[in-house]
Amino acid sequence: MRTKLVAGNWKMNTTPEEGQKLASEVVNMVKDELNRNVQVVLAPPFTHLHQVARLIGDAKNISLAAQNVSEHEKGAYTGEISVSMLKNLGVKWVIIGHSERREYFGESGQQLAKKLDAVLAGGLQPIFCCGEPLEVRESGQHEGYVQRQLEESLFHLSDEQMRKVVIAYEPIWAIGTGKTASDEQAQDMHAHIRKQLAGKWGEALAQEIRILYGGSVNPGNARGLFAKPDVDGGLVGGASLKSRDFTDVVKSC
Ligand SMILES: O=C[C@H](O)COP(=O)(O)O
DSSP states (O other): OOOEEEEEEOOSOOOHHHHHHHHHHHHHHHHTTTTSSEEEEEEOOGGGHHHHHHHHTTOTTEEEEESOOOSSOSSSOTTOOOHHHHHHTTOOEEEEOOHHHHHHSOOOHHHHHHHHHHHHHTTOEEEEEEOOOHHHHHTTOHHHHHHHHHHHHHTTOOHHHHTTOEEEEOOGGGTTTSOOOOHHHHHHHHHHHHHHHHHHHOHHHHHHOOEEEESSOOTTTHHHHHTSTTOOEEEESGGGGSHHHHHHHHHTO
């Protein structure tokens, strides 16, 4: 059985003080949930990684993620952060290919493939994001669109590498809009993604891979989404900035 995973992506939010308060509240609240079959990941901004790592300490089932990473190992890449730098800070996960990185920073499927390689070679785990814009959904082309995103960035991975990947399906029209995909829309796309994985890596491996849903997840809709058979947790933005809301989402697993 796949262990549910809930990741909080803080994006470019919180001062160091706010981040410290948020992380300590979440760690304290989530620690009580340790007996549950759920893994929690916190993705604060780069500048807060060190302090959030200290607050997480050795809390079981809670780990640290970065929101991005360079595909390069080291050298003259002004402003970039490498996998080994993240590892030194206690980071275990990296979000790769968030639609905001694709749209505002021009990250291509090919570049994301290189980032995935760097993350996996460094022993970290990627949370690979995919998802279609509104016009693609409205034209009914969403399954093919997401399929191409998977093919471009993931399909070169070996079985062993793929086992380390978590996929997050985030329809762009649902991110930060308050408009969540229905439970059925999420399930249909997750089943489609799993079918693509099975076609490439085989049914057994496809059944191991966790597929998270992201896009306006909140305490009111998480339970219905997470109850769907192919929805293995969530990648949470706005609601992860409120400790009570985030913890309630975790408890929905
Ligand atoms: O990474 C998180 C997603 O972009 C979802 O953000 P949201 O929960 O604010 O819609």
